Amino acid sequence: KQWYQRRVAITAGLKPVLVTIVNMRAINLALQLARGAEALLQIAAVTCLDPGPFMLHNYFDGKLFSFYYYLSDKGATVEKLCDEQPDRVEMFNFLKMVVQ
DSSP, X not given: OHHHHHHHHHHHTOOOOXXXXXXXXXXXXXXXXXXXXXXXXXXXXXXXOOOGGGOGGGTOOHHHHHHHHHHHHTTOOHHHHTTTOHHHHHXXXXXXXXXX
């Protein structure tokens, strides 16, 4: 019950996202992300780890992913994509370094 109340409180302040163009590449990338998270979830289940951080459906929004993909495709800077928040830019750069 606490988890649900916290989730409702977090999502209460969100604004609707308008995605005017559906991009197949964004959909394919989102699908690959979901498959990767599912693989991590299965590994966590086998090794008896807490699957919480790998539960993609708790925090993934396909519309939002498509919206930010569209902004990125149109040349938005990392700062703009991270809503001009330095801590998010720093986390993005760290994750980018890890992935590369």
